[in-house]
Amino acid sequence: MDDELSGEKWGRKFPGSTNTRDLSGNFRLAVEDFLYAMKEAGIRVAINATYRPPQRSYLMHYAWRLARKQLDPQHIPKMAGVNIEWDHGEIDASVKAAKAMLIVLQIHHLPIKPALRSQHNSGLAIDMDLLWNGTVEVKDASGNMVKIATLPRTGMNRQLIAVAATYGVKKYNGPGSDRPHWSNNGY
Template sequence: MATSKQNKELSGAQWARRFPGSRDTKDLNGTFRHAVEDFIHAMTEAGIKVEIDATYRPAKRSYLMHWAWRIANDKTDASSIPAMVGVDIEWQHPASAESMRAAKDMVDALSLRRLRTKPALRSQHNLGLAIDMSLTWRGAVSVKDANGKLVQIKSLPRNGMNRQLIEVGATYGVKKYAGSGRDVPHWSNNGR
């Protein structure tokens, strides 16, 4: 049964509080959870600061993130956004400038402003098989890979885009995002 336009709530920053996700590794799935926890442990022991931004994300939250970003950044026509069952949002405001402003407000409220690639409509986050984390360190660090071998990392950048750290993560089964665009914090079980 379709929801009438009158029963829908206009888009805006208030939607960022709906369908909350998780930042806890306990909400990750099966063996991926253990792989992530082992990788994080190895990084923190090496002196890498790890800040978890997201783990599990409900599909409804992915929908909000994807379309708010697309309207705000790709100038997608708000009237063309497909509905999602259980999300009674009206993307199209009376004026297109209002639709754009509401989408930008949502992007800000969802902490997507600095994201350089559109959030996936369907994501490994929805399955508990992805994690977004900010990683930083100073100087050289020595990180144990999953085989117990110490890998000294002297190269730049000193964040999650470091090639050597990406290789270490892969030994645990935690793979850096390898899709189009640039999603600095995203790691998953399959690189997507």
Template sequence: MTTHVTKLSGAHWVRRFDSSSNTRDLSGMFRYAVEDFIAAMTAAGIKVSVSATYRPLKRSYLMHWSWRIVNDGIDPSSIPSVPGVDIEWVHPTTAASVNAAREMVEALSIRRLRTKPALRSQHNAGLAVDMSICWRGAVSIKDATGALVQIKTGPRTGMNKQLIEVGATYGVKKYYDGIKDVPHWSNNGR
């Protein structure tokens, strides 16, 4: 008889199911749409830093449940298991369980996220990208048709309405509830 071995949750789990921050790991035409949008932003003097592209489902599972323990007070003993992830969410004390989940949230860089990470997202299909975007002053950026769009308004981040409209011309759409997941863009706004 074989014994199924589980391991206590904590920051060390983050390295087990790595995600990508490389646009080459995006799917099909979305990859080219993102790369073209980033090239247009860069040419306009906009600083872009990609933090996530493809994300395996197992990493999404860790993100979702660690965030829910910390932010929603979910009982760690109620978390369903997933094949291939032998994590043990329940520690000897509730405080230890929450602390381990908090370590994971920090290590996963989702502490500032204002909505629970999805168990399944466009990242899992290579159809989403998380980007930090910023610039100073006015910029002129080409949309996908080649038209020059001058952006003089704030904020000078990925939350700028005009920049969001430019991104949409490339097929790169800002998360529909942007303020809850500021860096998130995808093929469908989800």
């Protein structure tokens, strides 16, 4: 099969999920319990991603790097089952196609390089934006009410991160910053 040139249409291939039903086993149960506790506390939750096929991670990773001119399109490795041609014959055309992909993939504002492999590929991660006003009381996994009056009122709140850990949902703890990312192991 011939490879197709990269570009906007590739951003729609290999779609990911935003549904907790696509998370794996016990992690799914932990996330759903944590989500319920947050919603009961009045925390607004917007889920951006749950399961992500490995092919989508590949497209995200290399489109992001190519769009920022971090590599030559001729040196992007192939992935089985992804018949994409990154090299458009000239660097500007290749970069332009990669930038178009970033928009469709909804990662054009992402400040860090998407992982080539992540816990999303195994259904063991969730990306979500969290927001609330004032003080909230969130139930931890043991049933204790935890009053959260500290800032920020987002998923970066240390008290909320500690509550999440009681459920087995861990805030990203790797290099750089991945604000919406939570997983079974912090990566």
